Amino acid sequence: MSPSREIDRLIAIMAALRTPGTGCPWDLEQSFRSIAPYTIEEAYEVADAIEREDLLDLKEELGDLLLQVVFHARMAEEARAFAFGDVVEAITAKLIRRHPHVFGDARDLSPDEVKALWDKIKSAEKAERSRSHPAPGGEPSGLLEGVARSLPALARAEKLTRKAATVGFDWPDAAQVMDKVREELLEVEAAAAHGGPDELEDEIGDLLFAVANLARHFGVDGETALRRANAKFERRFASIEQALAAQGRSLEGADLDEMERLWGDAKRAERSGEVG
Numbered sequence: 001m002s003p004s005r006e007i008d009r010l011i012a013i014m015a016a017l018r019t020p021g022t023g024c025p026w027d028l029e030q031s032f033r034s035i036a037p038y039t040i041e042e043a044y045e046v047a048d049a050i051e052r053e054d055l056l057d058l059k060e061e062l063g064d065l066l067l068q069v070v071f072h073a074r075m076a077e078e079a080r081a082f083a084f085g086d087v088v089e090a091i092t093a094k095l096i097r098r099h100p101h102v103f104g105d106a107r108d109l110s111p112d113e114v115k116a117l118w119d120k121i122k123s124a125e126k127a128e129r130s131r132s133h134p135a136p137g138g139e140p141s142g143l144l145e146g147v148a149r150s151l152p153a154l155a156r157a158e159k160l161t162r163k164a165a166t167v168g169f170d171w172p173d174a175a176q177v178m179d180k181v182r183e184e185l186l187e188v189e190a191a192a193a194h195g196g197p198d199e200l201e202d203e204i205g206d207l208l209f210a211v212a213n214l215a216r217h218f219g220v221d222g223e224t225a226l227r228r229a230n231a232k233f234e235r236r237f238a239s240i241e242q243a244l245a246a247q248g249r250s251l252e253g254a255d256l257d258e259m260e261r262l263w264g265d266a267k268r269a270e271r272s273g274e275v276g
Contacts, residue, residue, distance in 0.1 A: 001013055001016070007084075010066070010067070010070055011073075011074070011084055014070045014071060015074060018074050018078065027071075030071070030075070031075065032072060032075060032076075035068065035072065036150070038068060039065075039068040040150065042061065042064045043065060045061045045065075046061045046062060046065050047227075048061075049061045051227060069087065073087050097121060098121050098122070100117070100121075101114060101117065119166075126146065143163055143164070143166075144160055144164070146163075147159045147160055147163060152223060154212055154222045154223055154226060157208070157209050157212035157213070158215065158216050158222050158223075161209075161212065161213045162216060171213075171217070174217040174218055177210065177213055177217050180210045180213075180214075181207065181210045181211055181214055183210075184203065184210045185207055187206065187207075188200070188203045188204055188207050190203075191203040235270070236266040236267060236270070237263075239263075239265070240259050240262040240266065243265070243266075
């Protein structure tokens with residue numbers, strides 16, 4: 001085996017790794033379920049490389065994510081369910097079907113019209129799938145059942161509220177969502193003062209859900225916003241450490257007031273340099 005730019009080589013390598021007797025013992029004992037966490041992890045590493053604007057790392061991480069697709073397709077082929085080519089055919093068919101403004105007769109559409117058409121086609125696809133693949137027991141599937149439970153909680157909250165909004169179950173504007181956030185915060189305060197751990201957990205969950213909904217109303221991706229906030233916190237905390245180290249001191253030797261002052265210095269430095 002030698003490296004190649006062709007997808008067939010990657011498929012052949014995966015087949016070799018999964019060949020009983022001569023393949024890799026670790027790869028051979030894997031299943032869809034055992035590989036799924038790695039698939040999620042690789043997707044996050046792609047997002048991380050994009051966030052860091054590291055194109056060399058992005059190339060590597062995209063390869064790792066592609067391997068996950070090939071791995072799942074190989075296991076499906078062994079189960080005689082589908083092969084990699086079927087995956088490619090399914091996504092190419094979907095892209096052609098959902099872009100009639102490019103590959104069909106619908107022309108000169110605005111971005112909003114394209115989005116509306118996409119949603120209409122997607123809804124028709126879901127209805128057809130429900131007819132051809134009915135839910136177990138013959139029960140109809142609910143509107144929210146298509147929102148994957150494996151999504152990060154913040155991203156799933158956004159998708160749940162977006163789905164509910166398609167049938168009118170939504171606040172009319174962001175101002176009312178902000179009122180809801182304030183209401184939920186008051187309930188957290190009440191639970192913290194008088195409730196037990198379970199009640200407090202419930203109320204904090206409600207607050208986070210309301211904030212996720214608020215982000216959607218403002219057109220902000222909650223996951224991206226929180227990743228940026230995490231990076232900002234790391235940056236400013238590192239500035240505290242560096243400032244103390246320059247004085248020959250450690251975090252343990254500083255009190256909260258001093259760390260707060262150094263945090264403010266880092267914040268002002270970022271803003272003056274238009275960072276964060």
